[in-house]
Amino acid sequence: MMEQLQNQLIDWRRDFHKYPELGFLEMRTASIVADTLEKLGFDLLLGKEVMEPTSCMGKPGADDTRSHIEWARANGAIEKYIPHFEDGFTAVVGVLDSNTPGPTVAYRVDMDALPIYESESDDHLPNQEGFRSSNNNMHACGHDVHTAVGLGLARLISENKENIRGRIKLIFQPAEEGARGAKSMVDAGVVDDVDYFIASHIGLGVHFNHFVASNNGFLASSKLDVKFTGDSSHAGGHPEEGKNAMLAAAAAVSNLHSIPRHADGATRINVGELHSGSGRNIIPDTAELKMELRGETTVLNEYMKNYAEEIIKGAALMHQVDYEIDLVGEAIEAKGSPELAEILKESADNIGLTSILEDNSAAGSEDATYFIDTVQKRGGYATYCVFGTELAAGHHNERFDTHEDSLMTSVQVLFDSAKALTHE
Secondary structure, three states, X not given: OHHHHHHHHHHHHHHHHHOOOOOOOOHHHHHHHHHHHHHOOOEEEEXXXXXXXXXXXXXXXXXXXXXXXXXXXXXXXXXXXXXXXXXXXXXXXXXXXXXXXXXEEEEEEEOOOEOOOOOOOOOOHHHHHOOOXXXXXXXXXXXXXXXXXXXXXXXXXXXXXXXXXXXXXXXXXXXXXXOOOHHHHHHOOOOOOOOEEEEEEEOOOOOOOEEEXXXXXXXXXXXXXXXXXXXXXXXXXXXXXXXXXXXXXXXXXXXXXXXXXXXXXXXXXXXXXXXXXXXXXXXXXXXXXXXXXEEOOHHHXXXXXXXXXXXXXXXXXXXXXXXXXXXXXXEOOOOOOHHHHHHHHHHHHHOOOEEEXXXXXXXXXXXXXXXXXXXXXXXXXXXXXXXXXOEOOOOOOOOOOXXXXXXXXXXXXXXXXXXXXXXX
């Protein structure tokens, strides 16, 4: 049976890898997840049932969403579920209720890919084995693995449901990349009844057959899109009539990277894109920035964000242009519950992994922190665990690939924790 499950996990993972979908566009992926969960006996909550629309950040526009529906249909999406996802609300929650007293245990996995063109190198395994991305996006962070692991966990739970007390929720989240999707699910109340919450990830520098029960180093973060709008004019003939949006953007970039660091902890800032101008003799009337801020704590991130907003405002005022700031992603700080981490560590030990209880080193940002914070504030326990794997290249790299044996061990650890938390 385990060999059959291992083969199924690989098939799922390779299928999701071949058909990657960006955040809020995971229509094909979500339809397959929903269909699998329903066949395994889970009750389904889909789309807007588990997402608060006003809390979605950085959501693609209507044209991109409509265009992707046709791509999803042409590439194997299950039509029955498309009406739930066609507006870009692509979350799936599967619930197995034992109808007996017990805790509610939630497991969260993410589904979205990245706008990266996957390597065509002959020695790249997905290329060798025929599951390289079929479009211009790529699962370069392992979310294809996560989705497959979530389905594998669902299968083991379904096959052992007579031993479960309480309820199990499997949360398949869209748009983790850019920290955009979790808050909408939290605001929709998805974890309001959860006693134990576990999010997981593969890789992140952890070696194959190793396990971290509580990864605590996530930085709070805000992702901002900024637009400056002025007036164009002929740069030689009437320069005084122009209001130069590019100069405002340039002034902002220079000063944004000069925000003072903070004595209370680490902070980060990066302006990753600046787009402006249409000709060498035309004063630019628009300029756009894409930037991110981070802080070791939520308070430090707010310090950076508030400072950045004042700089952007000042740059616009100095060059007499208008400006808009759009928050397109955000995450907060969070630290795992040691009590739940202990249970996960024991589960990892049970199947022979080398495990540690916690890792507090800096680890980028993750919007699963919204789930963790909400569950803990309601008196529950939550943690973020990491399964080690060998990587062909680092996360967000065109040659990223994972050791597929980590699929089964991930499922086994999560299932063992489910038994520990819900079985008599």
